[in-house]
Amino acid sequence: MIRRRAFQRRACIISVMAAFSLGLILGVFLPMLGLGTRMLTDIHIEPNNTLTMDRPTSHHYKDMPDIHFPTIYDIQNNEKRNDKNSYAVSFVPEEKLSAEVVIKNAFHLNDHKNANAMTVKKSDVKDGSIKEFAVQRSTDGLFRKSPEVRISKPFLSHDENYASVEFVQQQGIPSGDPHGIVADNIYWSDKIEKSLPQGFNKQQTDEWNEYVTTAAVTKLEIGCGRMQNRMIVFEDGKKACARYRQNTDQIQGELFSFYLGQLLNLTNLAPSAASVIDLRSHTWQSASRDIENAQWKSLKPVVLTKWLPDLESAGIPKPFQPLERHLNKMDIQNISLDLDLPKPQKGLLDRLMPVRNESIQPVVVPTVLSDAALTRFIELAQWSDLIVFDYLIANLDRVVNNLYNFQWNADIMAAPAHNLAKQINSELLVFLDNESGLLHGYRLLKKYEAYHGLLLDNLCIFRRPTIQALQRLRQNGVGNELQNVFERTTISGVRDVLPSLPEKSIKILNDRIDRVLGQVQKCQEVFSRKNENWKIAEGVVIATQHFFV
Numbered sequence: 001m002i003r004r005r006a007f008q009r010r011a012c013i014i015s016v017m018a019a020f021s022l023g024l025i026l027g028v029f030l031p032m033l034g035l036g037t038r039m040l041t042d043i044h045i046e047p048n049n050t051l052t053m054d055r056p057t058s059h060h061y062k063d064m065p066d067i068h069f070p071t072i073y074d075i076q077n078n079e080k081r082n083d084k085n086s087y088a089v090s091f092v093p094e095e096k097l098s099a100e101v102v103i104k105n106a107f108h109l110n111d112h113k114n115a116n117a118m119t120v121k122k123s124d125v126k127d128g129s130i131k132e133f134a135v136q137r138s139t140d141g142l143f144r145k146s147p148e149v150r151i152s153k154p155f156l157s158h159d160e161n162y163a164s165v166e167f168v169q170q171q172g173i174p175s176g177d178p179h180g181i182v183a184d185n186i187y188w189s190d191k192i193e194k195s196l197p198q199g200f201n202k203q204q205t206d207e208w209n210e211y212v213t214t215a216a217v218t219k220l221e222i223g224c225g226r227m228q229n230r231m232i233v234f235e236d237g238k239k240a241c242a243r244y245r246q247n248t249d250q251i252q253g254e255l256f257s258f259y260l261g262q263l264l265n266l267t268n269l270a271p272s273a274a275s276v277i278d279l280r281s282h283t284w285q286s287a288s289r290d291i292e293n294a295q296w297k298s299l300k301p302v303v304l305t306k307w308l309p310d311l312e313s314a315g316i317p318k319p320f321q322p323l324e325r326h327l328n329k330m331d332i333q334n335i336s337l338d339l340d341l342p343k344p345q346k347g348l349l350d351r352l353m354p355v356r357n358e359s360i361q362p363v364v365v366p367t368v369l370s371d372a373a374l375t376r377f378i379e380l381a382q383w384s385d386l387i388v389f390d391y392l393i394a395n396l397d398r399v400v401n402n403l404y405n406f407q408w409n410a411d412i413m414a415a416p417a418h419n420l421a422k423q424i425n426s427e428l429l430v431f432l433d434n435e436s437g438l439l440h441g442y443r444l445l446k447k448y449e450a451y452h453g454l455l456l457d458n459l460c461i462f463r464r465p466t467i468q469a470l471q472r473l474r475q476n477g478v479g480n481e482l483q484n485v486f487e488r489t490t491i492s493g494v495r496d497v498l499p500s501l502p503e504k505s506i507k508i509l510n511d512r513i514d515r516v517l518g519q520v521q522k523c524q525e526v527f528s529r530k531n532e533n534w535k536i537a538e539g540v541v542i543a544t545q546h547f548f549v
Contacts, residue, residue, distance in 0.1 A: 096142040101450070102135055102407065118143075118407070121151070137407075179336050179369045181377060182329045185527040186520065187464040188381045195378055197428035199267025208271035209489050212240075212304050216282055220290035225433065230294055232287070232304070239307035243435065244296055248498055250435040254303045256501050257393045257434035259485045260509075263478070264469045266385055268431045272305040274494045301498040310424045313416035316402065317376070317383055320455055321413045327380060328460035329527060335380075336373055375427065382429040384462050386420070387455045388470075392512050393437030394445060394452055403451045438501060442508050456516065460523035467520055474513050479506035 102120060116137035124131055132151050135143035183189040215234045223231035224241035232242045245251055254272070261269040277300050279288050296302075319327045390398055401418040419433040441448070473481055482501055490498075 095145045096138065096140075097135065097145050098142060102143050102145075118410075124150075143407075181332050181336055181369075182461065183464070184524075185329055186461055186523045187467075188377075188384070188461060192377050192381050193463070193465075195374060196381060197267075197378070197423070197426040199428050200269065200271055201267060202262065205262065205271045208306055209273045211238075212273040212275055213283070213491065217284055217287045219287055220294055228294075228296075230290075231307070235286075240304040241307060243303040243305070244294075244300065245435075248301060249439045251301050251303055251498060252501065253393075253437045253439045253441070254433075254435040255498070256482055256486070257395075257437035258303075259482050259489075260393065260438075260478075261389060261431070261434075262485065263473060263481055264385075264389065265465050266389060266431075268382060268385065268429050269434075270306050270308055270430060270432075272303055274490050274498060275302055275304055276300070276493045276497055277302060278493070299497060301494060308421075308423070308430060311421040311430060312424055314420045314422040314429055315415070316399065316413055316417050317380060319380065320383065320387075320399075326458035326460070327384070328523070332377070332461065335376055336369060378427055379429070380461075381463060384459060385466055386429065386431060387459050388462065388466060388516055389431065391452055391456045391516060392509060393434060394441030394448070394508075394512070395434055396436040396441050396444065396448060397433055398431070399455065400448055400451045403454060404448070438505050438509065442505055445508075456519055459519070460527065462520060462523075467517070470513055470517060474510070474517065478509055478513065479503070482506075 102118075117134060119132065119134050121130055121132050130151050131148045133148045134146040137143055180189050180191055215236065215238070217232050218235050219233050220230040220242070221233065223229070224243075228244045228246075230242045230244070232240050234240070243251065243254055251274075255274050258269050258272045275283065277284055277291060277296055277298055279285055279291065279298055284291065319331055386399075389395075390400070398419045399417055402412050402415070405412050419431075421430045421432055422428065423430065445452075479501065486500060487495070
């Protein structure tokens with residue numbers, strides 16, 4: 001009995017091994033050697049009429065050809081024979097875009113609620129047409145893109161080095177600038193320049209530098225933004241925000257960005273000065289315990305910025321939000337005539353009544369510019385400086401911060417701008433926290449340059465003093481000018497621990513100055529053209545411009 005079971009067990013094992021070996025030979029080795037195809041071609045199979053008669057028939061079945069699905073070995077053999085008649089199935093890779101590519105040249109992004117999806121409308125830089133596509137955010141941070149759909153006709157001519165500008169004007173609206181807001185097509189007029197808040201002039205900056213070198217710090221308090229920063233209190237009660245960092249890049253960025261603002265005659269930067277933490281000096285010895293608690297190291301440079309108590313948050317004006325994102329002399333005309341304000345919604349009875357031709361009714365131009373319009377122009381004139389300044393230094397922590405986060409939060413452009421404040425009583429915009437400028441921001445240009453250029457590319461009205469200062473800096477050398485200010489406003493102890501601006505940063509800054517001046521020239525050429533293309537359409541005066549980026 002035991003011998004029989006052992007024999008059965010051996011027979012079972014042998015049969016399994018034989019079956020496995022036979023299958024391995026027929027399924028692997030023969031196809032690899034090409035013998036399977038030869039064996040099958042030598043076998044002639046006679047048709048079995050009985051099976052054909054017994055099989056259920058269909059009016060589709062008899063017309064269906066015999067289909068051979070290729071195996072991996074067939075594909076390999078075809079590749080060896082270079083057989084172009086063979087077929088293979090491949091998947092079309094889906095197109096994925098980064099956030100920078102999605103937002104570049106886009107003038108409208110519609111965020112879908114409860115979904116990581118957006119509908120994007122952008123202008124084609126080749127022909128000026130408007131295209132629309134949808135994007136869906138994936139887990140890897142990229143966006144899956146749907147096919148683009150062209151929703152407008154091309155209007156760019158191929159024989160020009162810049163795009164044509166299309167103006168749409170309602171009948172009855174006077175052309176020109178009735179209130180004298182724009183000068184020479186692209187500059188704010190003297191009327192607006194004289195209305196701007198005074199801000200911080202050179203004398204105030206010099207006084208602050210002298211004060212910081214002589215006054216004594218009595219204590220440090222928590223505050224002024226980041227964890228390492230401190231609110232410092234001087235012996236006479238004055239306060240300042242002290243910016244402290246472990247490395248000097250951000251200290252250099254804050255200080256030299258302030259110097260650049262001074263060279264551009266910008267009055268929107270609070271007075272700042274550099275100092276060195278030296279517990280033996282008259283300035284810091286009374287606050288040694290607070291310095292130790294703050295974990296500040298001795299002989300480290302800090303930037304002391306004058307404390308401004310009367311500040312409130314500042315938002316992003318409508319012309320710079322994604323739905324519009326352009327500012328030129330035609331937009332200025334709309335604002336001066338209050339044509340850009342939202343119109344009241346018509347009720348049901350108004351819409352059911354006969355249509356009246358209101359487009360031919362002339363628009364009454366107010367003889368005096370309204371206070372609301374003047375306030376908006378004061379804000380926009382400062383924003384034109386802000387856009388130029390942030391582009392020059394590649395600031396990551398202001399409007400670019402809002403633009404970058406717009407891909408996740410469509411409402412962020414309606415929120416207050418990051419690191420931008422406004423004085424309550426004077427309407428002065430204060431450009432805060434420029435530490436990412438000139439060094440850290442330059443290192444990340446590859447990632448953020450698309451956002452830096454978004455506003456500059458569609459800005460066509462500037463402050464003349466700012467552009468004139470840029471032209472002087474380009475002619476005299478911005479690197480030399482910054483170094484002169486650095487040596488004039490700092491003591492030797494600061495220069496011993498804080499390096500000058502690197503040559504690489506100076507070269508990038510020169511390139512960006514050229515880029516801004518090129519934009520100014522481009523705007524001048526576009527808006528001074530005599531043959532403007534006017535089209536009559538319902539609505540307000542609209543100026544759309546598209547430049548090659």
